Amino acid sequence: MTGRLTTDIQRRGFFGYPLAAMLPRGRSRAPLAIAAFIAIPLFFSSLMASTLALEKPLKFEWMRGGKLLTTWHDPTRGNVAAIWLWALVPPLVLIVIGLIAMRLPLGFYVPCAAAIVIAIAVVHKTSVWERHHTARYPVGVDLIPPANAGSDKFDRGQWEHIARETALSLQHWTIGLALASALVMAGLFVRRRFFARKPVPAHAPLEAVHAPDATTPSLSDTT
Numbered sequence: 001m002t003g004r005l006t007t008d009i010q011r012r013g014f015f016g017y018p019l020a021a022m023l024p025r026g027r028s029r030a031p032l033a034i035a036a037f038i039a040i041p042l043f044f045s046s047l048m049a050s051t052l053a054l055e056k057p058l059k060f061e062w063m064r065g066g067k068l069l070t071t072w073h074d075p076t077r078g079n080v081a082a083i084w085l086w087a088l089v090p091p092l093v094l095i096v097i098g099l100i101a102m103r104l105p106l107g108f109y110v111p112c113a114a115a116i117v118i119a120i121a122v123v124h125k126t127s128v129w130e131r132h133h134t135a136r137y138p139v140g141v142d143l144i145p146p147a148n149a150g151s152d153k154f155d156r157g158q159w160e161h162i163a164r165e166t167a168l169s170l171q172h173w174t175i176g177l178a179l180a181s182a183l184v185m186a187g188l189f190v191r192r193r194f195f196a197r198k199p200v201p202a203h204a205p206l207e208a209v210h211a212p213d214a215t216t217p218s219l220s221d222t223t
Contacts, residue, residue, distance in 0.1 A: 028102065030185075035098025035111035038177050039091035042115060045170035046122050047087040048163045052129035054083050056136045090118050108185050115178040119171045126167055130160045 058073040097114045101107030134157040141159040 028107070031101035031104075031107040031111050032095070032098040034108060034181050035094050035101070035115070038111065038115045038174055038181070039094050041170045041173040041177065042094060042119055042122070043087060043091040045119065045167050045174060046090045047084070048167035048170065049122050049126055049129065050083045050086040052126060052133045052160060052163055052167070054086065055079065055133060090122050094118055109182050112178040112182040116175050119174040119178075123164075123167050123171045126164045130157075130164045133160045133163075 055075055056079060058076055059070065094111060094115055098111040101110035104110060137160075138156060140153075140156050142153050144153070
């Protein structure tokens with residue numbers, strides 16, 4: 001029943017208008033391609049930002065001898081899954097924008113502009129998230145206290161600073177790729193619009209170049 005209804009909608013459309021006629025035709029796949037390409041550094045920037053914002057260790061507290069003891073363990077699987085899911089949101093939004101831009105005139109520039117806006121939005125609060133992440137890991141992200149100098153690899157706040165710098169660097173790469181792609185396409189458009197060779201009309205007369213006409217002498221001319 002569902003398959004028949006879907007086929008009927010595709011054939012008849014809505015209110016008697018074909019569905020294909022109601023939607024604008026796709027112009028080019030270039031917007032989707034550039035959106036998917038720019039989404040790569042955007043994803044890793046978003047992953048660093050979401051880690052700073054959401055990651056938290058599993059904390060245990062208990063009383064012993066009248067003192068509160070605390071220990072920390074690695075984040076739960078649910079916490080890790082939430083980090084990855086939130087990291088996927090910005091690149092997926094960009095790809096959806098690329099799909100929509102396929103049906104727009106000059107749609108190539110839409111995902112480029114959207115990538116710049118999304119990249120800025122992803123890292124706009126990383127300084128706050130860096131402080132919060134540091135507070136959640138009082139002995140460092142490796143969960144090893146400074147007293148164990150032989151095994152302690154990260155001081156408190158050290159990893160957070162590196163993660164924020166990485167997120168900002170990937171943001172710069174994302175914006176740079178978007179700007180470079182837009183400039184390249186703009187240059188190609190200008191070249192094609194103003195400097196391309198004009199095609200010869202199909203029915204334009206062509207000037208023929210040939211040798212001068214000559215006739216061979218006959219026997220009557222020699223007598």
